[in-house]
Amino acid sequence: MNNRRFARTAGWLALPCLVAAGLLAWYVTREPATPFAQAPATATFEPALVSRGEYVARLSDCVACHSLPGKAPFAGGLEMATPLGAIHATNITPDKTTGIGSYSLADFDRAVRHGVAPGGRRLYPAMPYPSYVKLSDDDVKALYAFFMQGVQPANQANIPSDIPWPLNMRWPIALWNGVFAPTATYAAKPNQDALWNRGAYIVQGPGHCGSCHTPRGLAFNEKALDESGAPFLAGALLDGWYAPSLRQDPNTGLGRWDEAQIVQFLKTGRNAHAVVYGSMTEAFNNSTQFMQDDDLAAIARYLKSLPGDPQRDGTPWQYQAAATNPDAPGAHTYATRCASCHGLDGKGQPDWMPPLAGATSALAKESASAINITLNGSQRVVAAGVPDAYRMPAFREQLTDQQIAEVLSYVRGTWGNNGGAVDVKAVGKLRGHTDPASSSPIILHMR
Amino acid sequence: MELRINQKAYQVDADADTPLLWVIRDDLGLTGTKYGCGLAQCGACSVLVDGNVVRSCVTPVAGVVGREITTIEAIEEDEVGKRVVATWVEQQVAQCGYCQSGQVMAATALLKHTRAPSKAQIDAAMVNLCRCGTYNAIHAAVDALAKQEGA
Numbered sequence: 001m002n003n004r005r006f007a008r009t010a011g012w013l014a015l016p017c018l019v020a021a022g023l024l025a026w027y028v029t030r031e032p033a034t035p036f037a038q039a040p041a042t043a044t045f046e047p048a049l050v051s052r053g054e055y056v057a058r059l060s061d062c063v064a065c066h067s068l069p070g071k072a073p074f075a076g077g078l079e080m081a082t083p084l085g086a087i088h089a090t091n092i093t094p095d096k097t098t099g100i101g102s103y104s105l106a107d108f109d110r111a112v113r114h115g116v117a118p119g120g121r122r123l124y125p126a127m128p129y130p131s132y133v134k135l136s137d138d139d140v141k142a143l144y145a146f147f148m149q150g151v152q153p154a155n156q157a158n159i160p161s162d163i164p165w166p167l168n169m170r171w172p173i174a175l176w177n178g179v180f181a182p183t184a185t186y187a188a189k190p191n192q193d194a195l196w197n198r199g200a201y202i203v204q205g206p207g208h209c210g211s212c213h214t215p216r217g218l219a220f221n222e223k224a225l226d227e228s229g230a231p232f233l234a235g236a237l238l239d240g241w242y243a244p245s246l247r248q249d250p251n252t253g254l255g256r257w258d259e260a261q262i263v264q265f266l267k268t269g270r271n272a273h274a275v276v277y278g279s280m281t282e283a284f285n286n287s288t289q290f291m292q293d294d295d296l297a298a299i300a301r302y303l304k305s306l307p308g309d310p311q312r313d314g315t316p317w318q319y320q321a322a323a324t325n326p327d328a329p330g331a332h333t334y335a336t337r338c339a340s341c342h343g344l345d346g347k348g349q350p351d352w353m354p355p356l357a358g359a360t361s362a363l364a365k366e367s368a369s370a371i372n373i374t375l376n377g378s379q380r381v382v383a384a385g386v387p388d389a390y391r392m393p394a395f396r397e398q399l400t401d402q403q404i405a406e407v408l409s410y411v412r413g414t415w416g417n418n419g420g421a422v423d424v425k426a427v428g429k430l431r432g433h434t435d436p437a438s439s440s441p442i443i444l445h446m447r
Numbered sequence: 448m449e450l451r452i453n454q455k456a457y458q459v460d461a462d463a464d465t466p467l468l469w470v471i472r473d474d475l476g477l478t479g480t481k482y483g484c485g486l487a488q489c490g491a492c493s494v495l496v497d498g499n500v501v502r503s504c505v506t507p508v509a510g511v512v513g514r515e516i517t518t519i520e521a522i523e524e525d526e527v528g529k530r531v532v533a534t535w536v537e538q539q540v541a542q543c544g545y546c547q548s549g550q551v552m553a554a555t556a557l558l559k560h561t562r563a564p565s566k567a568q569i570d571a572a573m574v575n576l577c578r579c580g581t582y583n584a585i586h587a588a589v590d591a592l593a594k595q596e597g598a
Contacts, residue, residue, distance in 0.1 A: 332571055336571075341505045352464050352510075353505065390466075391486070
């Protein structure tokens with residue numbers, strides 16, 4: 001009697017568990033809806049569509065992760081760190097066996113905009129599908145045409161991730177997506193003009209600027225994906241660099257830049273305020289310089305509409321002449337190592353050598369960018385096929401941690417700069433992480 | 448654009464970001480100024496701009512239009528520069544000589560700003576690299592020039 005009652009109770013309890021498990025299994029492996037589900041397979045594409053797709057690939061900076069220097073374009077291989085182990089960007093050439101040659105337009109759409117590979121396998125959100133979801137149907141179609149017909153197939157097997165079982169199971173990402181990844185394409189704001197909307201589309205969608213410039217939460221989610229959230233593009237630390245605010249913060253953001261200067265920076269890599277460096281060099285070399293002028297103007301218009309935060313940014317910077325004290329720690333190092341290019345007055349030689357007076361890296365509380373560029377120098381900026389004449393040299397072998405901390409503390413505390421002193425330990429730590437010969441080199445997180 | 452070099456005007460056809468060093472050496476043939484590292488680290492390319500020592504390899508030419516440039520070729524037309532060269536010869540400072548035009552420019556700039564520099568000031572200002580290691584001779588020569596002034 002008792003046994004039968006127990007069995008009946010257990011049965012009643014098991015049923016909802018089974019139903020819940022079934023629903024969960026369906027949810028985490030389901031293929032999201034796509035407007036292209038019924039699209040017929042296409043054998044050839046119009047050249048105009050392919051070249052439009054190539055432009056969308058530039059806007060989206062696909063090569064940042066999916067191409068390695070000296071290797072076949074889009075064959076994958078870039079290593080990226082996650083808290084659980086390294087993952088590698090995949091082969092997205094139209095090779096039938098190792099690439100995406102067998103993808104239908106619907107498969108391609110699900111991967112790019114929703115992070116779901118054929119069969120329901122979830123991609124890691126290192127692929128910026130929470131941004132790419134904003135891409136228009138037309139741009140996805142063009143992008144597909146480019147990858148199917150504009151890219152050479154390359155037979156190169158994908159590298160499996162280092163993440164151990166059971167952490168390498170992909171289905172929990174579907175739950176992450178449910179919480180953090182939007183599902184809708186960009187919808188134009190009727191109260192804004194076409195230029196602003198085009199800028200918002202590029203910045204939030206293909207440009208995925210927030211991948212670097214928006215701070216991330218505990219689950220590695222971007223804290224905001226559009227202008228409705230104050231953390232959107234408010235500046236973030238990653239890969240040993242501080243990606244500054246792109247909002248109207250006069251010190252750590254674009255508050256002192258006008259629209260023409262934003263366009264010039266993205267088109268030529270330099271303006272009166274700054275020269276691209278760190279991860280932005282790659283974004284410039286591979287992506288922003290190829291954007292059309294009207295698209296750059298749209299980006300500038302949109303970014304200039306994002307308000308700053310005086311609480312976070314502090315009192316707006318103003319130039320102050322340096323007090324004449326050549327014996328201050330760091331002042332002598334500055335005079336002998338830095339002043340030839342950046343000037344004893346800190347004003348640089350714009351637009352070629354950037355000023356350090358008023359530079360974001362000297363005003364931001366985070367000192368990572370200042371330390372990193374001093375240790376490792378800048379990468380080659382290639383504008384319109386021409387490499388730059390002037391580049392920041394690496395001082396890793398010439399200056400000690402103490403000397404770097406002193407000279408950067410001097411730079412960050414002179415000419416009105418108030419980023420604050422640099423800790424010698426922070427220099428040592430970044431020196432270790434960025435040493436290619438070390439056992440714990442810094443590995444790229446996000447692009 | 449027009450450049451004023453060694454009291455003469457030169458018409459130069461160059462991109463705005465061309466390093467001044469390239470214009471001086473390649474376009475104008477003033478080869479006394481040397482190319483060393485190209486990164487403002489060694490000082491072999493030092494010239495004077497309005498009396499201040501600058502490293503011409505990292506000086507975009509557009510930035511020096513309208514300013515007075517002095518190279519090693521004309522340094523003896525300068526009162527201080529003449530004494531520096533004389534002392535350099537007297538003390539036989541140079542070995543291979545490659546860095547020495549830059550060293551002479553740096554010493555001239557120092558003495559034009561500070562007539563009788565202390566040893567510490569000499570150490571702080573004379574930071575150009577010398578592959579032969581003539582640092583002791585350089586410092587002795589500048590020290591002798593400082594003492595002439597001090598006397």
